[in-house]
Amino acid sequence: MANEMMNRHNDIFDAMNDWFDLPKKIFDNNEMAKLMQADVVENDHEYVIKVDLPGMDKDKINLSYNNGILSVSGSRKSFKDMSKDGSLIHRERSEGHISRSFRLPNVAASDIHAKYDNGVLTINLPKQSANESENSIQID
Template sequence: MANDMMNRHNDLFDAMNDWFDLPRKFFDDNEVAKLMQSDVVENDKEYVIKVDMPGMDKDKIHLNYNNGILSVSGSRKSFKDMSKDNSIIHRERSEGHISRSFRLPNVVASDIHAKYDNGVLTITLPKQQAGANDHSIQID
């Protein structure tokens, strides 16, 4: 019984915190960044990006590289693991669509490779070799 009272007390304060925190969450672009935490590494030959996307199905993740910008997006539908006889006490897992973009110039788009393993998306973007876009112009 005491535990029930504590939970009700916490639920009240959690609801108040969610309400007062709503304007910051609504306007804070970093909320998406928290959902899609990533590391970007660069060396002479390539960029390697690792993006945390736990709970996503591989077929619901989409990648696009255009004009030097890599876009990563994913969507997740509702969870069906709750039976009708149980009531939800606390829910943190969300459903919806998230996306993020990275500016990575001089990439060979046809050689981009991606792998999804244990909730981590790893994208390898090979760089163009120096001089690949250089064109000599002859003067008449």
Template sequence: MANDMMNRRNDLFDAMNDWFDLPRKFFDDTNVAKLMQSDVIENDKEYVIKVDMPGMDKSNINLSYNNGILSVSGSRKSFKDMSKDNSLIHRERIDGHISRSFRLPNVVASEISAKYDNGVLTITLPKQSSDQSDNSIQID
């Protein structure tokens, strides 16, 4: 009996914690980061970004580079693999729209290239070459 009362009390507090935790979960973007895990590599000539985007069709991925910010977004439509004779018991595959942005300055926007292979998007952003001429002014 005491054990049953403790379980009821724990269920009540668990429900309250879920309710009060809802705003944090709603605005928490860690789930997006888990969906779009990425590596950013920099060398003297370029940035290379690899973004995991499994299950996305290449035609549903969008890239843009404006004002030093690379934006990567993608969408996945609803899954239609349910037959009329079956009912869904558990669902983890999601559909919807996700996006991330990366601040990468001094990029030659016209030379950005991207490749999508086996669920990994690889974006190469060439850096602007520094002007080799000496811009210093001698004072006489």
């Protein structure tokens, strides 16, 4: 019976912990990352990243590569195409700013190439060869 009472006590606290963790789950970076889905492929010569960014204008997407980290960000304004036809009763298309970073070492930053087509951003990041590395020091 004492074990039964302890289990009931634990169930109540587990439910409370789930409730208080809800804001954390909503604003967790992993949850935001689901909104910017990506595939990363590595081979001997380069990294290739494909990022889904549906509905974004190419000029609203920003890319930067600094200190071994590729940052991808984008923003989308509100959709006004429905407001002139009547009252909006349900909305699922989101608006706002989103960003994501990828740690990719040894990239030849000056040779990075990106292409945006049909809502998919493809980024090619060529790897530096051993003799191009900025951090290598030759000993005489």
